[in-house]
Amino acid sequence: MIVVPCPNCGPRNSGDLRNCGELVPRPDPSTASLVEWREYLYMRKNPADWVTETWYCRGGCRRYFTIERNTATNEIRGQEAS
Amino acid sequence: MSNRLTAQPGEIIDRSTSLSFTWNGKAVTGHQGDTIASAIAASGVDVFGRSMKYHRKRGILTADHWDPNLFVQVGDEPNVRAGSRRLEAGMVVSTQNVWPSLEFDLGAANQLVGRFLSSGFYYKTFMRPKFLWPLYQKVLKKFAPGGRIHWETSTHDAYDKRYVHPDVLVAGGGPAGMGAALAAADNGASVLLVEQYGDLGGHLLWGDDAQRAQGADLAAACRAHANIEVLVDSTVTGRYDHNWISVMQRSHDIAPERLIKARAGVMVVAPGLVERPYVFAGNDTPGVILSGAARRLINLWAVKPGNRAVVMSANADGDAAVADLERVGVEVVAVLDARKGESIVSVEGKSRVSKVALSDGRTLNADLVVTATGWTAPTSLLNMAGDRPVYDATAARYFSNSLPSNILATGGITGDGSTAELEAHGRATGVLAANRALRRRHDRVAQTARSNDPAWDKPAEMADSRTPLNRVPHPECYRSTTHGMVDFSEDVSSKDLIQASKEGFDSIELMKRYTTVTMGPSQGKLETVNAAAVLAEANQVSMAEIGTTVWRPPFAPITLGALAGRIHEPVRRSALQDWHDAHGAAPLLAGQWVRPDHYGDPMGEADNVRNNVGLIDVTPLGKLDLRGPDVSKLLELVYVNKWSKLDIGRVRYGTMVAEDGVVSDDGVTGRLGEYHWLMTCTSSGAGAVWEMLEDWLQTYRPEWQVHVTAVTGGLTSINVAGPHSRTLLERIVEDVDLSADAFPYFSVRQGTVAGVSDCIIWRIGFTGELSYEVHVPSGHALHVWEELLAQGEDLGCRPFGVEAQRILRLEKGHYIVGQDTDGLSKAPTAGLGGLVKLDKPDTIGLPELKAAYERTDLPILVGVQTDDPEIVPEEAAQIVDGGSNTILGRITSSRMSPTLGRSVCLAQVDPSLAAAGSSITVLLADGRRVTATVQEHHAHVDPEGARQRV
Amino acid sequence: MGKRPPKYSAGALIKHGLTRGDWPRMWRRPEMRSSYDVVIIGGGLHGLATAYYLAENHGITNVAVVDKGYIGGGGSGRNTAIVRSNYLTPEGVAFYDRSLDLYNTMATDLNLNIMFSKRGHLTLAHTDSALRTMHWRAEVNKLQGIDSSVIDAQEVKKQAPSLDVSQNTRYPILGALHHPPGGIVRHDAVVWGYARGADVHDVHILQETEVLDIMVEGGSGPGGKGAGGKVTGVKTSRGDISAPIVVNCTAGWASLISNMAGVPLPITTHPLQAAVTEPCKVFLPTVVVSGSLHVYVSQTDRGELVFGASVDPVGTYRVNGTLEFTEELAGHVLELMPGISKMRLLRQWSGLCDMTPDYSPVMGNTPVEGYLVDVGWGTYGFKAGPVAGETLAETIATGRNADLISAFGIERFTEGDLVGEKGAAAVGH
Structure with missing residues (x-):
């Protein structure tokens, strides 16, 4: 149960929130090729390193926000050591 | 024979108390402050159990929580650690790992063949003949260690x-x-x-x-x-x-x-x-204990651990144990100073130590061996x-x-x-x-945003300037010149470990997996360091090169009951569920909700809707209140169809797909005012749709002004369906013109129902009949429900349940997302052809929608009727290619239709079979193959919709 | 080829017991060569099985299996050891059925008892929709000759008497998909069996050898990597190896290794946790899975209950586990078997799973010539290990993807033809 800093609610148990995964920019659907679109749908960097990801404050203020988390250590940028 | 000493200065037992309990059926007493083990030991018992594999007799080793030999059954609680569990009066304590009894254990026969049961022996045999292996497994299971579950009494109670x-x-x-x-x-x-x-x-x-x-x-x-x-x-x-x-x-x-x-x-x-044992032949014989055990037994519980002792000491704690033993009258016949290289070579004895062989060649008679050979840092x-x-x-x-x-x-x-x-x-x-x-x-x-600033200053960071504790030199005492137990709970000896290393299991993790060393109940607290030492010896490398295994949680085992705590599994109930329960509704669990499945006669209930009027509680239907000037843009984005020109008071059906083009949800949305809309979605999808809307509004379209409020439980939804539904509603709706012209199909109005204002009335329906859906503020729902029944009595108004609704919707050919579609179903499969608009600048999944409509190989959802009207194929029955086993589709929904007096189905089929009139073969669960015919419409009843548009 | 280690048998055990002789090593620690015909990254079940079948079936023996740690140290030794073939899609069923065949004969094929306990497998249904999915699976299974059927709650009780099948629980058991050929296997033994079998053919098992980079030339991406390129070898912590074929069998680390070749993957890494209790006298004769309650459980012959659940919701490379996993697990297990609340959880652990969007693997050739993948195994890699090795070896030997894996190619993610196992595999153990 890691601690995730919600911009509204402050540090919260991760169980109060939902992890929405790695942030992947959405291509313009009117111009994107199918190949580009499917890269957006399926391909992930999945690094063992810092990743920008989205969380949803499901049990609190219902805000979507992004944080940087290190998937090798679970350290969260701006928070003290894990 | 009592081993209880006279009062000791540090004892923690209260001699004024007397706690009676039983040990293997015999009455024993102890004192408040005793552990189960200290009380039993005080009564003169040496043997507490049998080891796992060889069923060797075992006694106290460490006299604390990590003692591998003191697992007992207490009443209906298995695997109690007698070394640490405090004694309570009335405990029923028994040995676990014996059959038929502690004194005479058939499993001990394994000792005779022990030389053939080297570690991993089971991997090397029983391959042929193959039939012997299951038989052997049955024998193996008989010897499973551990306690017993008492199914009669054991339940998950207070945690x-x-x-x-x-x-x-x-x-x-x-x-x-x-x-x-x-x-x-x-x-x-x-x-x-x-x-x-x-x-x-x-x-x-x-x-x-x-x-x-x-x-x-x-x-x-x-x-x-x-x-x-x-x-x-x-x-x-x-x-x-x-x-x-x-x-x-x-x-x-x-x-x-x-x-x-x-x-x-x-x-x-x-x-x-944690004190670690010393490895030598016979080191698991009852009477061989660690120095800490000797000191705890004597000083905490006033238990005399033996009469003639040999002590091997490598440290001050061992020396202190010698003093304690002598103080209470134990004859210490030899003290071996490990710091000078003296050690124990082996012991003999069956139920208790009798002889001890020393490194100087002497053999002494003794009934107690105490070792103090060092520590494991936990x-x-x-x-x-x-x-x-x-x-x-x-x-x-x-x-x-x-x-x-x-x-x-x-x-x-x-x-x-x-x-x-x-x-x-x-x-x-x-x-x-x-x-x-x-x-x-x-x-x-x-x-924390909006919190008050702390009223105190953040302390300055302090450097770690602690003076470290000394590391006092200690001899490396791990194994004598003989082989003995390294893992007492798993019966793994140093010989086993050396053999494993020679076989290639030459890293600590591989050795652990092969021999199961450190895998038992103490999880390596006693064994890890000795195992590493033996491996280092086998590999002829230093201990530092071996490393250790990773200790995993928990530090000490935890009951499942405590981990579970109280069981919190909430159920969602509509405001009408009590009424349903009181009126004989069969409960149906649907996701988090409990719903009325039927009130005794689902076919009759469906029939009543077709002929009179029925009421169904559809509260779990997802409802999202949308307000703001940009709602229509949002709808345009999240639905596959057009939404820009929907007049106030009008309703439209929409389907949602995910970004990968797979159908994700559907429902109707009505426009209540200039800036006010009400969206409905599936019960199971309600939460996900809400979160999806918020994601789009917050992440991708923050400039749009839309406010979303979930009102699923706040509005109780009652569907009033059947030819008499308008007549019924006209009796209790005050301020809405319900006539066909003023309130046409796919419209929505706000009004007063049975005196309850702020109700929302939709003219929609899932049943194919003239029907209205009334959304009532939930506090007044029961009143409206009962009023509808009362006012409709002469019209034949009766409640109907989910099963009747399923029949009616299938007769009408309405598909259910997640039942008639699946995780790969794209818009063309669901037959949304005319609905989907691909010329929008953006809609969720747009490129995949376009791609899907280019394809000709996607399965198609069709209405199907079996050629024999009496046969209702099971939902999930496969559609096959004639007599072969090639799968060409499946029945997704099926029911006997009371309206048509025949079975009706929806099915996903290969496009080659999708044309109306195609004959298909359905494989029933009982193995029969029957023919069926693809229909022109999904709807089996009233495909033109005449009944609902009256 | 054909050189055999001393056979394991009851007779050999007795002989060794009497003579107190040493057993030979199951596999050696060979000197690394500077080039191999095939380098397999990952010394787990999949990598070792691939090496074994390359040698045994195709005579390709100049092969190295490299692992940064010890063999079987990843998912191969961390799974809950369940095997079964009652999948949902025809391609899934065919694939896993072949794997079960290989498990059935493995003890004799590899001359090592993998302790396959064919005890039957129950997937419980607590809702109408789950029951409908069970029927769907049963129908597809039956068409492909798999022993699989839906049974009612009373029959469930006969199969597993310790389950609470009363209908007044929060999640009543309505029935189950019963799959008699399913069971559990001693997972480490499978790894060792393949390692021993490969070692006989002089395949080099290189433990404690970490791959630092994959060498590719001629590709369209940075550094000549990526699509259109050709593999030339790998850089390891013990030096470079040249090889025309490099295979990625690294499960949870698949993305990191594949990025070295410039081939992105549709994978996210999530921990899958498991736990074991202290032993109790054996009471659970079969494998029990509940999708709704996110739990699966079996009891070993030693009396320990082995539990698993679905993957952790938060992707991470951490394997230290979470407390909430054990809390949720215990709550769900006690819904099924309230009587075991006094059993104690002894140890929890976790492994890394390479999850794909459609709960199906990514196998075979890639846009980089000579670079093959055997990844995306998610939570079902153990069941598939033997057939994955067999088909991958065939793919390497013939140069074209084996028929059984044709649905699992990486191109499906650009062509939009995903496999429909998601529904059956979410907690499909």
Whole structure:
């Protein structure tokens, strides 16, 4: 149960929130090729390193926000050591 | 024969009490303060159980929580650790791992063939003949160790959990842990001090007079300190990321075990040391004990451990054990000083030690062997924080390597010292812990938006300037010149380990998996270091090169009951569910909701809707109130169809797909006002749709002004369906013109129903009949429901359940997302052809929608009727290619239609079979193959929709 | 080829017992060569099985299996050892059925008892929709000759008497998909069996050898990597190896290794946790899975209950586990068997799973010539290990993807032809 800093609610148990995964920019659907679109749908960097990801404050203020988390250590940028 | 000594100065038993219990059916008494094991040992018992594989007789080894030989059944509780569990009156205690009895155990026959049962022997045999293997497995199961579940009495009863947020959590209540707790508390931190055993004090409790006095003073100070909460008989069982710490509390008033979850600023780890056994032939014979066991038995419980002792000592604790033994009249016939290279070679004896062979060639008669050959640092909690301890050959044990800033270690796991030195190191650690924890607390308060700024300044960061404890040199005593047990609970010997290494299992993790060393109930607390030493010997490398296995949580086993706590599995009920229950509705669990499946006669209920009028509670239908000027843009984005020109009072059906083009949800949305809309979605999808809308509005279209409110439970939804539905509603709706012209199909109005204002009335329907859906503020729902029934009595108004609705919707050919579609179904499969608009600039999944409509190979959802009208194929029956087993589709929904008097189905079929009139073969569950015909429409009843448009 | 180690048998055991002789090594620690015909990254079940079948079926023996740690140290030794073939899609069923065949004969094929306990497998249904999915699976299974059927709650009780099948629980058991050929296997033994079998053919098992980079030339991406390129070898912590074929069998680390070749993957890494209790006398004769309650459980012959659940919701490379996993697990297990609340959880652990969007693997050739993948095994890699090795070896030997894996190619993610196992595999153990 890691601690995730919600911009509204402050540090919260991760169980109060939902992890929405790695942030992947959405291509313009009117111009994107199918190949580009499917890269957006399926391909992930999945690094063992810092990743920008989205969380949803499901049990609190219902805000979507992004944080940087290190998937090798679970350290969260701006928070003290894990 | 009683082994109870006269009163000992440090004893923790209360001799004025007498606790009666039974041991293998025999009455025994002990005292308050006894453990189960000390009471049994005091009664003269040597043999407590049998070992797992060879069923060798076993007695006390460590006399604490980690004793591998003291697992007993207590009533309906299996695997109780008699070495640490406090005795209670009336306990029914029995041996576990014996058959038929402790004295005569058939499993002991394994000892005779032990030389053939080397580690991993089972991998090497029973391959041929194949039929023997299952037989052998049956035998193996008979010998499974462990206690027994009493299914008659054992249930999941009272358990509880607690959350705590201490600045500093101290794991271990010995001198260092208590020192840390006191110093942290003095420096302003809130402290939770957790001690595994029944009293604070740690090893001081069985020490000399001075040590006990020092321990008592510290304990009193801790208990008196306002900033310290003391938990005894409680174990820190795990440390997880971000210092989420689990504590198992026993001896709690309301629960046999309580799980405490702590978010600690800093954890101070002070578990002390675990004494390790010495490896020699016969080291598991009853009567061979560790020095700590001897001292605890004598000093805590006044139990005489034997009469003639041989002691092997490598350290001061062993020397102290000699003194304790002599003080209570045990004849110490030899003391072997391991520091001078003296050691034990082997012991003999079956139920008890009788002879001891020494390294100087002597063989002595003795009934007790005490070893003090060093320590294992129980670094579990440090491992869980990422530390990988490193071996120090000089001190002959492992030490922590690197720790995150929110973990500090003190006491025996960091070094050696007098009581005063241990306490001082603890205090220095406590000061540092308080500093770090208060800095964290300050950050946490400051990080929270809209919180008040902390009224105190963030303390300056303190450097770690603690003077480390000494590492006192200690001989490396692991194995004698003979082979003996390394893992007592798994019956793994040093010979087994050496053999495993020679077979290629030459790293500690491979060896562990092959021999199961360290895999038993003590999880390596006693065995890990000896195993590493034997492996180093086998590989002819240093201990440091071997490394250790990773200790995994929990530090000590936890009951499943405590982990589960109270079972919280909420059920959602509509405001009408009590009425349904009271009127004979069969409950149907649908996701989180409980719903009325039927009221006894689903076919009759469906029939009544077709002919009269029925009511169904459809509250679980997802409902989202949308307000703002940009709602139509949002709808245009999330639905596959057009939404820009929907007039106030009008309703439209829409389908949603995900970004991959797969159908995800559907429902109707009505426009209630200029800036006010109400969206409905599936019951199971309600939460996901809400979150999806919020995601789009917050992440991708923050400039849009739309406010979303979930109103699923706030509005109770009642569908009024059937030819008399308008007549019924006209009787109780006051301010809405219900006539066909004024309120046409797919319209929505707001009005007063049965005197309840602010109701929303939709003219829609899932049943194919003229129908209205009334959304009532839930507080008034029962009134409206009962009023509808009362006013409709002469019209034949009756409630109907989910099953009748399923029949009616299938007759009408309405598909259900997730039943008639699946995880790969794209828009063309669902037959949305005319609905989908691909010329929008953006809609969710647009490129995939376009691609899907280019394809000709996607399955198609069609209406199907079996050629024999009586046959109702099972939902999931496969559609096959004639007599072959090639799958060409499946029946997704099927029912007997009361309206048509024949079976009706929806099916997903290969496009080659999708044309109306195609004949298909359906494979029934009973193996029959029957023919069926693809229909022109999904709807089997009234495909033109005449009945609902009246 | 054909050189055999001393056979394991009861007779050999007795001989060794009497003579107290040493057993030979199951596999050696060979000197690394500077080039191999095939380098397999990952010394787990999949990598070792691939090496074994390359040698045994195709005579390709100049092969190295490299692992940064010890063999079987990843998912191969961390799974809950369940095997079964009652999948949902025809391609899934065919694939896993072949794997079960290989498990059935493995003890004799590899001359090592993998302790396959064919005890039957129950997937419980607690809702109408779950029951409908069970029927769907049963129908597809039956068409492909798999022993699989839906049974009612009373029959469930006969198969597993310790389950609470009363209908007044929060999640009543309505029935189950019963799959008699399913069971559990001693997972480590499978790894060792393949390692021993490969070692006989002089395949080099290189433990404690970490791959630092994959060498590719001629590709369209940075550094000549990526699509259109050709593999030339790998850089390891013990030096460079040249090889025309490099295979990625690294499960949870698949993305990191594949990025070295410039081939992105549709994978996210999530921990899958498991736990074991202290032993109790054996009472659970079969494997029980509940999708709704996110739990699966079996009891070993030693009496320990082995539990698993679905993957952790938060992707991470951390394997230190979570407390909430054990809390949720215990709550769900006690819904099924309230009587075991006094059993104690002894140990929890976790492994890394390479999750794909459609709960199906990614196998075979890639846009980089000579670079093959055997990844995306998610939570079902153990069941598939033997057939994955067999088909991958065939793919390497013939140069074209084996028929059984044709649905699992990486191109499906650009062509949009995903496999429909998601529904059956979410907690499909």
